[in-house]
Structure formats: structure tokens, C-alpha cells
Amino acid sequence: MKLSFSGEDEQFREEVATWLQHNLCGEFESIRFRGGPGDEHMFVEERKAWERKLYEGGWTCIGWPKAYGGRGASIEQQVIFNEEYARAGGPGRMGHIGETLTGPTLIAFGTEAQKQRFLPGILRGEELWCQGYSEPSAGSDLANVKTRARFDEASAQWKISGQKVWTSLAHESHYCFVIARTDPDSVGHRGLGFFLVAMDQSGVDVRPIEQLTGTSEFNEVFFDEAVCGPDDIVGAPGDGWKVAMGLLGFERGVSTLGQQMLFQNEFDEVVRAAKANGAARDPAIRQRIADAHVGLRIMRANSMRMLSGGGEDGSLQKEAMIYKLYWATWHRNLGKLAMDVLGAEGEILEGAPYRLSRLQSMYLFTRSDTIYGGTNQIQRNIIAERALGMPREPRG
Numbered sequence: 001m002k003l004s005f006s007g008e009d010e011q012f013r014e015e016v017a018t019w020l021q022h023n024l025c026g027e028f029e030s031i032r033f034r035g036g037p038g039d040e041h042m043f044v045e046e047r048k049a050w051e052r053k054l055y056e057g058g059w060t061c062i063g064w065p066k067a068y069g070g071r072g073a074s075i076e077q078q079v080i081f082n083e084e085y086a087r088a089g090g091p092g093r094m095g096h097i098g099e100t101l102t103g104p105t106l107i108a109f110g111t112e113a114q115k116q117r118f119l120p121g122i123l124r125g126e127e128l129w130c131q132g133y134s135e136p137s138a139g140s141d142l143a144n145v146k147t148r149a150r151f152d153e154a155s156a157q158w159k160i161s162g163q164k165v166w167t168s169l170a171h172e173s174h175y176c177f178v179i180a181r182t183d184p185d186s187v188g189h190r191g192l193g194f195f196l197v198a199m200d201q202s203g204v205d206v207r208p209i210e211q212l213t214g215t216s217e218f219n220e221v222f223f224d225e226a227v228c229g230p231d232d233i234v235g236a237p238g239d240g241w242k243v244a245m246g247l248l249g250f251e252r253g254v255s256t257l258g259q260q261m262l263f264q265n266e267f268d269e270v271v272r273a274a275k276a277n278g279a280a281r282d283p284a285i286r287q288r289i290a291d292a293h294v295g296l297r298i299m300r301a302n303s304m305r306m307l308s309g310g311g312e313d314g315s316l317q318k319e320a321m322i323y324k325l326y327w328a329t330w331h332r333n334l335g336k337l338a339m340d341v342l343g344a345e346g347e348i349l350e351g352a353p354y355r356l357s358r359l360q361s362m363y364l365f366t367r368s369d370t371i372y373g374g375t376n377q378i379q380r381n382i383i384a385e386r387a388l389g390m391p392r393e394p395r396g
């Protein structure tokens with residue numbers, strides 16, 4: 001197993017760190033360490049400007065092929081970029097859904113015309129995307145989507161009707177990729193389509209969902225005969241499931257590999273708080289801090305193990321399947337530890353909208369880590385069925 005990065009990769013690390021040092025300052029100083037999980041509603045305009053700055057430096061979409069404006073960076077380099085980004089306090093990315101989900105999906109499954117039309121806007125950090133998968137009765141059981149897409153011969157356009165829910169950053173997005181049923185008589189994963197839908201139109205109604213924090217990161221999105229062009233479907237009508245699953249592979253894979261540095265920052269803050277208020281003298285808290293430290297090292301070792309093997313096509317190996325379950329559970333526990341370190345002080349807030357400290361905000365957001373991107377139970381099913389080859393669970 002590989003235990004460190006190559007000399008060439010370390011040189012790349014130097015390049016990233018130097019660029020961040022020279023650019024994540026001045027007008028961008030205020031957004032360092034901001035806009036991350038639980039803080040997405042903050043500094044939105046500044047973070048949009050930061051996306052454009054990243055583009056000017058050639059630091060958006062680095063994993064995309066050069067032909068589409070990326071750097072063709074290896075998985076190792078993408079991890080290094082994310083590590084250095086977090087270490088420098090790089091703000092929560094506004095363009096991450098387009099960069100890590102839409103882009104790779106279009107590159108893998110889209111037509112050349114779709115790539116030419118949609119990839120440049122993502123690359124430049126100008127066009128933001130959201131993910132229209134979940135519905136009130138389709139979350140873990142995604143194949144149960146009810147949103148319909150009908151091809152209207154008269155206008156030669158697709159017309160989409162239905163409801164999506166938990167749509168992160170829909171209120172800031174220019175486009176949404178939507179899974180909808182192209183065959184009204186179909187059930188399950190057959191008869192679906194994967195659509196690229198513009199948000200700025202009368203058939204799309206975005207309604208924010210207020211969270212525990214008093215803020216709204218995600219939304220309900222209602223489609224009422226929303227239109228998209230005949231060419232704005234990725235793959236053939238009825239083949240949307242294949243595309244949708246390809247995209248989830250990107251969501252659970254490389255895009256989260258570099259986040260340990262972000263976790264390290266949070267962990268360090270918990271330790272600082274424990275030292276400052278004396279909680280670090282409590283043996284039970286010390287034990288949990290040590291466990292959290294061990295968990296971080298395990299995550300690091302597991303990332304290196306994942307980077308050591310994998311398919312020639314750049315796909316990750318089977319061990320990658322434990323990654324989401326491991327980090328989500330670790331992070332949720334860190335949130336609990338932070339609250340126990342803060343003690344009663346962590347539980348007192350004045351009226352909404354609450355002014356949360358970073359640790360309080362982290363605690364609240366970590367409750368969702370074991371839900372989004374596939375719940376812990378679903379991750380266990382994936383490990384059992386796909387990694388261990390156990391019998392599939394009965395499907396209704």
C-alpha cells in the first residue's frame with residue numbers, strides 16, 4: 001500500500017498551496033473558513049466571486065480532461081488540491097455540484113453538443129447547478145420518483161411536472177438535473193429520463209425549507225410543465241437510471257476524498273475549546289478526543305489504500321465503499337463531542353435567526369451527514385451486496 005505521495009505530487013501540492021496563499025487574501029480574507037457545511041448561506045456573493053477567481057487561476061474542475069478545460073489531474077492530485085484548499089481555509093464551494101456531479105456525468109454520458117453547451121459555464125464558475133433527485137416518496141428508494149416528463153410534439157419540448165425536495169442551493173442555481181419518468185406506465189428504475197432543466201422559468205417554483213438553524217440551505221422545488229429542449233436529456237428516454245447511478249458513483253467517490261483536512265481543522269477547534277474551558281481534564285472527554293484522532297488517522301490510511309489500487313479507468317476499488325459510512329459516522333460523533341466539550345454553554349442561544357458558533361453549527365449539520373448522499377443503512381446495503389457479494393435485500 002502506498003503511504004505517501006510521489007515527488008511530483010508533492011510539487012503539485014506546493015503549487016496549490018502557493019497559489020492559495022497569494023490569492024485567498026485581501027478581498028477574500030473574510031471568507032476564509034466560511035460557507036462550509038452548516039454555513040452555506042453565508043457570504044454567497046463573495047463566494048461566487050471566489051469561484052471566478054479560482055477559474056482565472058485554472059483551479060476549477062481540475063479533474064476534468066484538458067479537452068474540456070480541466071487539468072486532467074490524477075485522483076492523487078485532486079485529493080492534494082482538496083487537502084490544501086481546506087488547510088488554507090478555502091470557502092465552501094458554490095460550484096461544487098456542477099463541478100463534481102454535472103460535469104463528470106456529462107463527460108461520461110452526454111453528447112458533444114451538451115458538453116460544449118454546459119461545461120464552459122461550470123468551468124468559469126458562472127453557472128451553478130442543483131440536484132433534483134429526492135422526492136417526498138423517493139429518497140433511499142430513488143427509483144420511486146413520480147415526477148413526469150412528457151414530450152410535447154406541438155412545441156417540440158419536454159414538459160416536466162412534479163415535486164423535488166431537499167434540493168440544496170436550488171435558490172442559487174441556474175440549472176437542475178432532474179430525474180423524471182418518461183414512461184407514465186413504468187415503475188422502478190425503468191422508464192426514467194435524466195434532464196437538464198433551466199431554473200429561471202415560470203414552470204419552476206423554489207420554496208426554501210427552514211432548518212433547525214433558522215436558515216435555509218435546501219428547498220422544495222415544484223415543476224409545473226417546466227420546459228426543456230429536445231436535446232436536454234442525457235442518454236435516451238427510459239435510460240435515465242444508468243446516468244443517475246453513474247452520477248451517484250461520482251458523489252460517493254473521489255469528490256469527498258480530500259475533506260479530512262476540513263475535519264482536521266474542526267477537530268483542532270474542538271481540542272482548543274476543550275483546553276480552554278477545562279473539559280480536556282475530564283478523562284472521558286480525553287478518551288473521546290483520542291478516539292477521534294485515531295479515526296482521522298484511519299480515514300487518512302483508508303484514503304491512501306483507496307489511492308493505491310483501483311481500475312485503470314480511474315475508478316476506485318471496493319474498499320472505497322466503506323468510506324462514506326466511516327466518515328459520516330465519525331463526523332457525527334465529532335459533532336456530539338463538540339457539544340459535550342462546550343457543555344451547558346453550547347446549549348444556550350438567543351432567538352432565531354440563531355447566531356451559532358462554528359462548533360454549534362458543525363454539530364447541527366453533522367446530524368445530516370449520515371443521511372445525504374445515501375444514508376448509513378443504505379451504505380451498509382451497498383457494502384453487503386456489492387463489496388461482500390451477499391444476497392440482495394428483498395425488493396418490494
Ligand SMILES: Cc1cc2nc3c(=O)[nH]c(=O)nc-3n(C[C@H](O)[C@H](O)[C@H](O)COP(=O)(O)OP(=O)(O)OC[C@H]3O[C@@H](n4cnc5c(N)ncnc54)[C@H](O)[C@@H]3O)c2cc1C
Pocket residue numbers: 130131132133134135136138139140141165166167168169218368371372373374375376377378381
Ligand atoms: C443536508 C441534505 C442535503 C440534501 N441535498 C439533496 C439534494 O441536493 N438533492 C437531492 O435530490 N436530495 C438531497 N438530499 C436528500 C437525501 O438524498 C435523502 O434525504 C436521502 O437519500 C434519504 O432519503 P429520505 O430522506 O427520503 O429518507 P428515507 O429514504 O425515507 O429513509 C428513512 C429511514 O429509513 C431507512 N431506510 C430506507 N430504506 C432502507 C433500506 N432499504 N434498508 C434499510 N434502511 C432503510 C433510512 O436509512 C432512513 O434511516 C439532501 C439531504 C440532506 C440531509
